[in-house]
Amino acid sequence: xxxxxxxxxxxxxxxxxxxxxxxxxxxxxxxxxxxxxxxxxxxxxxxxxxxxxxxxxxxxxxxxxxxxxxxxxxxxxxxxxxxxxxxxxxxxxxxxxxxxxxxxxxxxxxxxxxxxxxxxxxxxxxxxxxxxxxxxxxxxxxxxxxxxxxxxxxxxxxxxxxxxxxxxxxxxxxxxxxxxxxxxxxxxxxxxxxxxxxxxxxxxxxxxxxxxxxxxxxxxxxxxxxxxxxxxxxxxxxxxxxxxxxxxxxxxxxxxxxxxxxxxxxxxxxxxxxxxxxxxxxxxxxxxxxxxxxxxxxxxxxxxxxxxxxxxxxxxxxxxxxxxxxxxxxxxxxxxxxxxxxxxxxxxxxxxxxxxxxxxxxxxxxxxxxxxxxxxxxxxxxxxxxxxxxxxxxxxxxxxxxxxxxxxxxxxxxxxxxxxxxxxxxxxxxxxxxxxxxxxxxxxxxxxxxxxxxxxxxxxxxxxxxxxxxxxxxxxxxxxxxxxxxxxxxxxxxxxxxxxxxxxxxxxxxxxxxxxxxxxxxxxxxxxxxxxxxxxxxxxxxxxxxxxxxxxxxxxxxxxxxx
Numbered sequence: 001x002x003x004x005x006x007x008x009x010x011x012x013x014x015x016x017x018x019x020x021x022x023x024x025x026x027x028x029x030x031x032x033x034x035x036x037x038x039x040x041x042x043x044x045x046x047x048x049x050x051x052x053x054x055x056x057x058x059x060x061x062x063x064x065x066x067x068x069x070x071x072x073x074x075x076x077x078x079x080x081x082x083x084x085x086x087x088x089x090x091x092x093x094x095x096x097x098x099x100x101x102x103x104x105x106x107x108x109x110x111x112x113x114x115x116x117x118x119x120x121x122x123x124x125x126x127x128x129x130x131x132x133x134x135x136x137x138x139x140x141x142x143x144x145x146x147x148x149x150x151x152x153x154x155x156x157x158x159x160x161x162x163x164x165x166x167x168x169x170x171x172x173x174x175x176x177x178x179x180x181x182x183x184x185x186x187x188x189x190x191x192x193x194x195x196x197x198x199x200x201x202x203x204x205x206x207x208x209x210x211x212x213x214x215x216x217x218x219x220x221x222x223x224x225x226x227x228x229x230x231x232x233x234x235x236x237x238x239x240x241x242x243x244x245x246x247x248x249x250x251x252x253x254x255x256x257x258x259x260x261x262x263x264x265x266x267x268x269x270x271x272x273x274x275x276x277x278x279x280x281x282x283x284x285x286x287x288x289x290x291x292x293x294x295x296x297x298x299x300x301x302x303x304x305x306x307x308x309x310x311x312x313x314x315x316x317x318x319x320x321x322x323x324x325x326x327x328x329x330x331x332x333x334x335x336x337x338x339x340x341x342x343x344x345x346x347x348x349x350x351x352x353x354x355x356x357x358x359x360x361x362x363x364x365x366x367x368x369x370x371x372x373x374x375x376x377x378x379x380x381x382x383x384x385x386x387x388x389x390x391x392x393x394x395x396x397x398x399x400x401x402x403x404x405x406x407x408x409x410x411x412x413x414x415x416x417x418x419x420x421x422x423x424x425x426x427x428x429x430x431x432x433x434x435x436x437x438x439x440x441x442x443x444x445x446x447x448x449x450x451x452x453x454x455x456x457x458x459x460x461x462x463x464x465x466x467x468x469x470x471x472x473x474x475x476x477x478x479x480x481x482x483x484x485x486x487x488x489x490x491x492x493x494x495x496x497x498x499x500x501x502x503x504x505x506x507x508x509x510x511x512x513x514x515x516x517x518x519x520x521x522x523x524x525x526x527x528x529x530x531x532x533x534x535x536x537x538x539x540x541x542x543x544x545x546x547x548x549x550x551x552x553x554x555x556x557x558x559x560x561x562x563x
């Protein structure tokens with residue numbers, strides 16, 4: 001909705017008050033013009049239409065400048081009295097209608113929508129459209145903002161948008177309270193904007209996420225879509241419409257758990273590169289082998305059981321609704337009772353999974369189990385973010401929250417398209433290789449989560465590199481890792497993770513590798529190094545000095561003399 005439509009809405013709602021004002025003014029003016037008065041000489045005198053309009057204007061607004069141009073006669077004063085009540089009542093009605101109009105939620109929403117549309121149209125930087133600012137969406141927006149990526153938000157709940165407005169982000173985030181399943185909303189939110197880089201459907205309703213994915217793929221098929229889903233049937237429907245990344249938090253947690261069981265270093269590398277920059281990563285404890293007890297055989301429980309059984313660990317199931325969850329062989333109960341846990345041989349178990357969809361029950365299960373076996377390794381499912389203080393106080397070995405899993409997965413696709421490719425390739429390299437990479441990252445960058453970015457060697461994104469290649473002075477990878485402000489060509493805190501050249505993936509490329517036009521490189525490092533590298537890629541003179549050790553002549557005469 002544009003501003004012209006808002007003006008039309010206001011005029012349509014104000015039609016009756018405006019007509020009443022016009023009619024009352026017309027009656028009062030005609031009366032003043034028609035009723036004769038007396039001038040200073042006692043001659044008959046009629047007011048002009050302008051004088052009558054002037055008198056009615058200050059009378060209707062209760063200002064009252066007096067009787068002009070001559071004192072009124074009794075008939076004129078009678079008409080003045082009538083006009084006062086007529087026009088003032090009309091003004092009261094009009095003012096009341098104006099106040100009611102600007103308190104109307106429909107007009108407020110229309111105005112906010114128009115302003116939102118204008119803000120989106122004015123964006124000159126790449127941005128992602130986030131549909132849903134719940135627990136998952138807020139976590140993802142925070143991470144993207146830390147990575148200096150712009151975001152546009154659609155959220156149907158006003159309370160959640162109030163939370164967004166009160167959060168301190170480094171960039172202003174355009175947002176609107178509307179239903180993202182409506183195609184019109186997606187259109188004015190910018191899915192056809194040239195700077196839109198993708199859409200994330202992160203509402204807590206699978207059907208809404210499906211509707212968003214289908215609408216985006218029908219309107220703009222080449223726009224990447226990431227969709228949260230928990231139902232396998234809806235996931236298959238999304239896949240049939242070409243949804244690029246279908247994210248099931250329980251499947252992903254199961255994969256990560258399997259990775260943690262079999263390749264702890266690979267798991268830690270994945271966590272390190274997909275969290276928000278600046279976060280601290282602690283070395284996770286190893287999961288002990290032996291018998292496990294799983295309470296809850298829903299979507300989460302099935303995923304965990306599959307991972308544990310793949311690692312050849314015996315699992316005992318406790319489920320309150322065996323028929324509803326299709327639990328093949330389990331002990332019937334919730335797990336909060338000590339007798340049920342003892343029936344599952346809690347004293348001999350090495351680990352416990354509290355995976356129901358109720359946070360209080362999960363905490364109760366774990367507290368009861370630890371009283372019976374204090375050495376248990378505990379995996380607990382946290383469903384609601386507002387229960388965070390309870391889970392922090394408890395401090396389980398692994399706390400699974402679906403929103404965190406989804407946000408980190410989306411981040412790996414959004415921050416850099418190459419990052420997801422690198423992580424997939426890293427899983428195939430083995431645990432020892434991942435440990436070596438982690439050691440290199442810690443030695444060069446410290447123990448906090450680094451920033452991750454990619455560059456393409458092209459005339460627009462790396463002008464200096466392309467210019468030197470054409471001058472037969474090709475830079476090597478090490479040259480674009482040097483500090484352009486340094487005096488002795490020292491390296492910046494940056495680690496090259498992957499080089500893509502002609503479709504070939506080169507992990508941890510050698511620093512002596514010469515660069516070529518068309519190369520795509522994935523880096524991780526500190527934020528100030530990222531900014532310095534962007535400057536270096538565009539400054540031919542500085543890069544020439546770093547490559548050759550000599551100053552580059554600035555004039556054509558100097559370059560000719562040097563040749």
